[in-house]
Structures are given as C-alpha cells and as structure tokens.
Amino acid sequence: xxxxNGFTAGDAExxxxxxxxxxxxxxxxxxxxxxxFYEHPLHTVRGEGVWLYDDQGRRYxxxxxxxxxxxHCHPRVVEAxxxxxxxxxTHTRYLQEGIIDYAEQLLGTFPEHLQRVMFTCxxxxxxxxxxxxxxxxxxxxxxxxxxxxYHGVTGNIAELSPSLGPAMVLPPHVRTVRAPDAYRLGAENxxxxxxxDVQAAIEDMRAQGIRPAAILLDGIFASDGVLAxxxxxxxxxxxxxxxxxxxxxxxxxxxxxxxxxxNMWGFQRHGVQPDIVTxxxxxxxxxxxxxxxGRAEVVDHFGKNMRYFxxxxxxxxxxxxGQAVLDVIRDEQLQSRSHEMGQYLLxxxxxxxxxxxxxxxxxxxxxxxxxxxxxxxxxxxPAAAQTRxxxxxxxxxxxxxxxxxxxxxxxxxxxxxxxxxxxADLLIETVGNALEGVxx
Numbered sequence: 001x002x003x004x005n006g007f008t009a010g011d012a013e014x015x016x017x018x019x020x021x022x023x024x025x026x027x028x029x030x031x032x033x034x035x036x037f038y039e040h041p042l043h044t045v046r047g048e049g050v051w052l053y054d055d056q057g058r059r060y061x062x063x064x065x066x067x068x069x070x071x072h073c074h075p076r077v078v079e080a081x082x083x084x085x086x087x088x089x090t091h092t093r094y095l096q097e098g099i100i101d102y103a104e105q106l107l108g109t110f111p112e113h114l115q116r117v118m119f120t121c122x123x124x125x126x127x128x129x130x131x132x133x134x135x136x137x138x139x140x141x142x143x144x145x146x147x148x149x150y151h152g153v154t155g156n157i158a159e160l161s162p163s164l165g166p167a168m169v170l171p172p173h174v175r176t177v178r179a180p181d182a183y184r185l186g187a188e189n190x191x192x193x194x195x196x197d198v199q200a201a202i203e204d205m206r207a208q209g210i211r212p213a214a215i216l217l218d219g220i221f222a223s224d225g226v227l228a229x230x231x232x233x234x235x236x237x238x239x240x241x242x243x244x245x246x247x248x249x250x251x252x253x254x255x256x257x258x259x260x261x262x263n264m265w266g267f268q269r270h271g272v273q274p275d276i277v278t279x280x281x282x283x284x285x286x287x288x289x290x291x292x293x294g295r296a297e298v299v300d301h302f303g304k305n306m307r308y309f310x311x312x313x314x315x316x317x318x319x320x321x322g323q324a325v326l327d328v329i330r331d332e333q334l335q336s337r338s339h340e341m342g343q344y345l346l347x348x349x350x351x352x353x354x355x356x357x358x359x360x361x362x363x364x365x366x367x368x369x370x371x372x373x374x375x376x377x378x379x380x381x382p383a384a385a386q387t388r389x390x391x392x393x394x395x396x397x398x399x400x401x402x403x404x405x406x407x408x409x410x411x412x413x414x415x416x417x418x419x420x421x422x423x424a425d426l427l428i429e430t431v432g433n434a435l436e437g438v439x440x
Contacts, residue, residue: 004384004387004388004391004404004405004408005037005038005387005388005392005402006037007036007039007041008039014039014040019043037402038395039392040396047062048072048073049073049416049418050072050415050419050423052065060395060399061398061399061423062416063399063415063419063427064414065400066281067282068282068285068286069281069282070282070325070329070416070418071417074418076327076328077284077324077325080320080321080323080324081287081317083320084316084317085317088316089315089316090315091309091311091312092119093309098316099119099314099319101323102319102322102326103117105326106322109264110265110293111268114274114277114294115295116295116296116299117291117293118291118292118294118299118313119289119291119313119314120290120310121289121318122290124157125154125290126152126253126279126280126290127152127157127216127251127253127278128152129308130216130292131143131156131214131216131249132156132306133247133276133292133294133299133302134213134247134249134275134276135214136301136302136306137298137301138212138247139211139213140210140212140214140245140246141211142173142174142175142212142213142214143160143173143174143212143215144175144176144201144212144214144215144241145161145174145175145216145217146177146179146217146221146224147178147406148162148163148223148224148225149161149162149216149217149218149223150163150223151216151218159171159174162176163223163406173210175201175202175205177197177198177201177237178193178194179225179227180233181225182229183360183363187230190230191233191236194234195240197237198237202246212245213247214248214249215238215241215247216251217234217249217250217251218251218253218254218255218266219251219254219255219256219260219269220255220259220365220368222255222368222412223404223405224405225370225404225405225407225410226364226368226369226370226404226412227370228260228365228370229363229365231269231270232269233270235272238270238272239272242275247276247298248274249277250265250266250272252266252267252278252279253278253279253280253281254368255267256277257279258329258334258338259282259367259417260366261335261339261366262335262339263335275294275295275298276293276295277293278292282325283322284322284325285324285325286321287317287321288318289313290313291314332418339366341367341424342368342369345415345427346363346364346369348425349371349428352435356432357440358383358439359371359372359373359435360373360377364413367416367417367419368413369413370412371410372409373386373409373411375440376440382405382407383409384407384408384409386409386438386440387408387409387411389434389438390431390434393434394430394431394434397433398430399426399427411431415427
C-alpha cells in the first residue's frame, strides 16, 4: 500500500542515477514497509527555522512538519539538549529534579482535574499505555475510534489505526464511528450524528458481551481529513460515553502544544474533560519524548496494580528538551502566533477557493489546516488524483505539505509555529500556483 502522496516504483525512472541508487540501498536495508513522501523524494541534509535544505543546497518552506514544530534546530532546544547530555543522561529510577520540574510545568498547562504524568518515548507508546490504563481501570476491553483513525504503530494501537491500510483488520473488541465531518454531514448535524454513533457502538459491544473501556480520539481528526468545526461537536458524544463508564482518551500527539491556536490542547476547543491525554511528536522539537497526563484516580489505580518502567521515557536529556519547548512556546508567544497565522492562512486559502472551483472546503484551527479538493462542488466527489498532483507540484516549487483523508483528497497543511506573514504569503501563493491548470 502506498501513501496518498507517496513515492512509488513507477516514479523511479524520472530520478537521477544517484537518487535511484540511494532509494535501492534504503529498500535493501529498511525493507518495504517504509514509505517516502513525494513522486520525487526529498533528500534533506539540514534544517533551520521554517526551512529544510536538500543535498543540492535548495531550501524548502516546511509547512508540514509537526515534530520540529518550533522550527528546525531551535537554538534553545539544541542548547538544552547539549547541556544536559554533557552532564547526565540515565533512566528514571534515580531521584532527579529535572523530570519533576518539567512534569510540574507541563501539568500547569492542563485543566486542574488532570494531576499525573507518565513518560514514554513515542506517541504510539503513550496511546498504548493509555489503553492499558483504561482497560485496567474499567475492567473492559472495548474501544471506540473513528473509521479512518491513526493512533500509532505498537501492536495494540496499530489495531486501532485503520488508516494504516486494508490489511489492518480491526479486532472484535473495537468499534468505529463516523468522524465528525461538518462538510459532508452538515455542521448542524455532526454533534448529534457523532453522539448517536457512539451510543450505537456501545450498545453493539454490550450485545456481543464486550465491556467497553475507552473512546480514543485525535483532537484534530488529522487522518480523517482535519476536522475542527464547529467547536464543541465532541461534547455530547463524550458526555454520553463517560456516563456509560468509558474513559475518554484525548490523543493530542498531533493537535497539542499550541498547534490549534486558541488553546494549548485540541480537546479544549470542545468543552470536554478527558480522563487521559496522550502527548508526543512536538513535545521535544525532535528529541524523542512523549507521555500521558491523566486523572489521579485513574493513573494511581494502575500504579497500585502494575509496575511501570520505561528505560528511556522521561530521561534527563529528553526532559530538558521538553522543558525548553514549553519555555519557547511561552517566551515567543507561539500559541497566539499559531492562532493569528492560522486565521491569516484560512482567509487566504478561502480567497483561493473563490478562484478555483476544485476547492470544496477550507477548514482548520490554528496552524493545522485542511483544504478539501472536489471534482464537483455539488456532489462533493473527491478529487484524489488532483490532490496528489497539487502536493507534488508544491514540492517542486519549494513548499512542503502532505495529503490526508479516507477519500485521499485533503491538502494537509501544518506550518511550523515559527511561521511569519511572509512565509504564510509564500504558502498561499504556491497553493494557487499548483492549482493552475488542475482540472476538477
């Protein structure tokens, strides 16, 4: 299975001999499961701020990376990592102030009912741990996800990630619900449709003798097509699930750390209270660190019955990076910048929609945006082939985005939080250039 905008073997004939050899070497040692972005894969050698540089010295505006979200090689994060690595790096079974200081500051960004932190290395591990905690706390096994969800690659979590491909068959204890897609379901309907689907999923599990444990949702529904509006559409369904005894796990691996603008965390836009929140990707601006934040009652119940240890989770170097990320978000006012730049981009992209009928919808929150391309606005028939063309054309013009959605027709745009007005203008201009001549 190839990605929506991924490299395929048929693209190789257009590459240089050196590029073909590099891809062949990569395939020989890494195998076939790995994927490359773009018809013409990007050979990156350096990053700085909002730019990535290839092996020929050409720079590309990064409007996709959600790992180095502060900007590539941010000096304060680099310095924090180097300083701590030169002093100490070990596991968490010794007393260390850094992990405690960081955990306290991290908790300060969450609602008061979330009082415990547990650290992992990746978002996949965080979601896996959250699911284990939910199952032990509730005594159930059943989980509810959206139909095209992605939550990670560990064994238990890959089974809750249908977007990984058709070979990912859902296990009997998992139920899916429709993603709250206002464009296709209607903004006035999404809250009620979502709640009804959740209720039906719970009833079906119980009818099959499955005790529900959790509902796991990505805060921006990234793989489902970037679904942000109307704010509050989760509240009814989450309240119903929690009243039925399920824990709500808010997957903030993609939508957290100021990405959605007005709030630090994506779930806050919907007026809901998660039992567990999972974190990852941008947490260390490139240094591997992830984890979860949860209600004391839930996390402590797990701790009393199960020993937890993660060799690298919460190590001093990663905690130093995480601390620096929080400091930079605060000191550089990146949350407010995320909101302001996001609004500016939404306005610019919606102006493009007035010129290009292929744009069916423009949506998003903060610096997480989706542009849905359709062959016909009336029928909303997806324009998947055109979406691939636009993503690859933008790569050739020096701006990096990706694509998403079950219908493979959403331009997935995640500018770095360091974006300035000039970068936003370049992004909008390049989207427009890429759309020229693309027939709906």
